[in-house]
Amino acid sequence: MAALTIRDVYKRFHSVEVLKGIDLEMDSGDFTVLVGPSGCGKSTLLNIIAGLERQSSGNIEIGGRIVDNIAPRDRDIAMVFQSYALYPSMTVRQNITFGMECRNVPRVQRDEAVGRVAKLLQIEALLDRKPGQLSGGQRQRVAMGRALVRDPLLFLFDEPLSNLDAQLRAEMRIEIKLLHQRLGSTIVYVTHDQIEAMTLATRIAVMRQGVVQQFADPETVYNRPANLFVARFMGAPPMNTLAARLEATRGRTVAVIGYGEAAIRFPVPPEAEGWNGRDVVLGIRPECIAEPTRHFSDLPGAVTTIVASVEMVEPTGAETIVVLRLGDERALGRVSPDVRHRLSETAQFAVDTRKISLFDPASGDRIT
């Protein structure tokens, strides 16, 4: 059963159109991440799902029930805010039970629920403190506790980790993932951090300027981006996107970068045949370009060895990022830290061509 259906939702603020026809469907147990650059309408969409904001047109369905005219409190949702939005005058315990207080849940039941959630999130020692006396990470936990105590059909998270430092963020990310696996809850999670999106999601919706660019599982979004925007947005460092043209050579289609002697050729899937003789944008992830001894695959033709000059190297410890010159363009590769390139030297690199994406340079859409 669909836990959440968003049907053709538009949102205008005065004359500005912020959401332009959003269609999404999520199953029960899905962890859906809405990701996109700042201002693309993620929070607006989340607020519309919660009922805090009213869509200009379209429907929202939660658990098979159209909720357009239902108040937030009756939508069976819980929300975690970026600012945590803890009630400053209440203790942690009161913060967590405020929803139950509003619904006149008896005291015994409230205490039991607080106990359960506090144990789950390990905040038992904090229950009688005020939010002002908590650290950022502890506030984050309390905010999660306030959502978890409700056991709703749908959890909404609006950038819950963006106010934490890098280390704490990584820890909480793991905890959220564990919680999801343990409780099997349905979650819509907004972030503009593509690493959070990749690690947490079972489905990712990439948004840009109020339009969903791609809605798929993380692997598909990463390996088969629907357009250039998605290709460049997901992944760090981002996918290399290089101007190329398709040619037919000995009955096979190849993508050619550069001209004459220096031209580099990559085999591409036969479905791209229709584009023979035309310009395309070739996308290849940095991790598909590595030192020549790297073993990508046994499949014949999967790996092409190229020669390119090294413009810059950035050792990160675990690996080294190399900036290569391919034809007229720059591309990033990720080589083993044991390989030491000298600047401006020409070197061999192995390229895993199975993961090449081709895009229409005019529309930016994926060709194959």
Next chain:
Amino acid sequence: MTHAVPAAVQLSRQGTLSALRRLPEYLTIWVPLLLSAGHLVSFALWTIWVSFTPSTLLPVSGWVGLRNYTSVMATRNWTIAFDNLLLFGSGFVLLSLLIGLVLAILLDQRIRGENVLRSIFLYPMAVSFVVTGTVWSWLLNPGLGIQKLVNGLGWTAFRFDWLIDRDMAIWTIVIAAVWQSSGFAMALFLAGLRSVDADLVKAAQIDGAGPIRLYRRVILPTLWPITVTVVVIQLQFAITTFDLVRALTGGGPGIATLLPALVVYDFMFQRGLLARGAAAAVLMLLTLLAVLLPYAAWQYAQRRKAARA
């Protein structure tokens, strides 16, 4: 060591430059501030000194201990003025707080014409107390104002003569003062309401809090630092009230609406009892300090807490 010296020279040169650039700032802020503070402090000290002397029409030296204080506190004028202050102070502060808060909450509902209404409510603040007092003395005068109007409309039995009623006259001052300064309380409360994190309201909506619970449990508790500030400002106004009463009732009927400042004035400039007037003034100052010192301590504690968080 060799390059440490030029660095130091450069630093001090930068210091001189920035001091020069800030000269107008010092001249416009610090000089007047020091002058007026000096003025204030020296007159306060002088008044304290006078209050311990046997001065009458003119200040003379000598030491009489607390005699002026005991005799001031023994006068009927002073006891009435102080009782009035308690009544007026609490009535005025509570009412202006309440009305200001209600106005602020109503204005915060994002109604149309908010700017116009806000100006209207704030406008009385721009009027001098003498004008407020005079206008309200007309409005409340049974032969001229509201009573006359309602009587003229046909309700001839209507009576609204607090201004000439010994027991109720103090409330006319409360009315005028509340009229004058509720807008001020409203402005501060409105600023406080507007600075409430919008996510808090959203969270409460999802939790299912209705409007009353939302205000009572979530929004109003965030306002209490502002409330304390408003109370203190209004209280210090109440303690020093002079011109409003002068213009509205002149302390009458009889001495029914005397306030401490009027007693000071009476001793000093009408009866020529300088030392007693000074003693009464010092008593007023002590009352003020009784309000302001705890406030300062509270603010200090708040700031310490904020710095720690």
